Amino acid sequence: MTYLVSADLPTASAGARFRALIERDAILEIPGAHNGLAALQARDAGFEALYLSGAAVSASMGLPDLGILTVDEMAFYARQLARASMLPVLVDGDTGYGEALNVMHMVRAFEDAGAGAVQMEDQLLPKKCGHLNDKHLASPQDMAAKVNAARRARRDLVIIARTDAAASEGIDGAVARAKLYLEAGADAIFPEALTSVEMFREVSQRLPGVKLLANMTEFGRTPALTAQEFAELGYRMVIWPVSSLRVAAKAQEELYREIRRAGTPEALIPRMQTRAELYETIRYFDYEALDRSIVTTILP
Incomplete structure (x- = not known):
């Protein structure tokens, strides 16, 4: 099977395929893949979707994860993963690369590259890894405007809004922001850098019916949990964003x-x-x- 043969290509869009995966009862396990070879290996291991991490791409280019990457650089890697594996790819959109119009450009660029979903966070530049300290947040209204812009620009792309508010505004702030982002058009919520099982459970209980994504990154603030444990806490997706790069490096x-x-x-x-x-x-x-x-x- 090669992606060059039209008979091998998926008939549904990447966005539609990603959406179908998160509508199932089972949790969607999404490993990070930092290049096309890693994407093939993940697919052959049985995974159904992939995550493209800005931190992994930055590191592979010898750069820190501080919002330095451009839309075109991320689209290049997204296209590589999508073409190699033919799986729907969730792409890290950082802060959206600017304001509303920039976000709309990002959405179209990622969709054209074959992405199935995008994750966008409510930090200000220079943004940081969600598990580091001294993060600066955008106002909830500004982030909601970006989410709405992404919704208006997308064809089928699934929009996942990440909030880093738990560290500075607590669960109350994170949940309030999540509700606003859902009203603005987000399809799912990514509560970043939760530090205990109890926090994961509380977010899930306070956002009933919402599709939630958990981040299982190594060397971070989140306790080590399995995909099944996240499923039992009410989460629909779990990512391992930088694991492949760390092992390879x-x-x-x-x-x-x-x-x-x-x-x-x-x-x-x-x-x-x-x-x-x-x-x-x-x-x-x-x-x-x-x-x-x-x-x-x-x-x-």
Whole structure:
């Protein structure tokens, strides 16, 4: 199967497919994928949707996650994930890259790139990882205006509004903001950096019937919970945003140190993906067979 063959392509839009996944009773598990190869590996492992993290893209470019990325840079990676995996991708839209008109441009750019959903947060620039301190929030009204702009611009894209208010305004502030964002047109709410099971449960209880997303990032403020535990707390989606990049980055660091130390990577060969495994992952021989079939059907 290759995305080059029209018969292999999904018939429904990415937004419609993502929406169908979150309408089911089961929680949607959404791992982060930081490039096309990771997207293929996640799909082959059985996942049905992917998350594209601004933090992961920033780090892969050697940059901090401070709102430096542009819409076009994120769209490039979103297109890569969508084309490689043909899965609906939830894209991190940071603060929307500006005000209402910028948000509308972002929505169209991400939809054109094949995204199924976008997540947008209520921080001010320079924004920070949600699990760091000293975050500065936009006013609820300004964020609601951005959500409304996204709703007006989208064709099928699912809009997820993230609020970072729990750290500074408590659960009351986070819930009040969430309700305003839902009124403005958000399809789901992402309450960021909750620090206890009780906080997750309270948000769910105070937003009955709302589709909620949980962030299970490592080295953050949220306790380590499984997808099933989040489901039991009333959450419809869970992301692991930077896990793939962290594992890959650690392995690369060890590789470079080993080559520098020993002058050869031979000791790490057992930990490498073989050429055969790589070709299987990227469907090398499927593309080769497709190329041969096209050549043989051309008449002189």
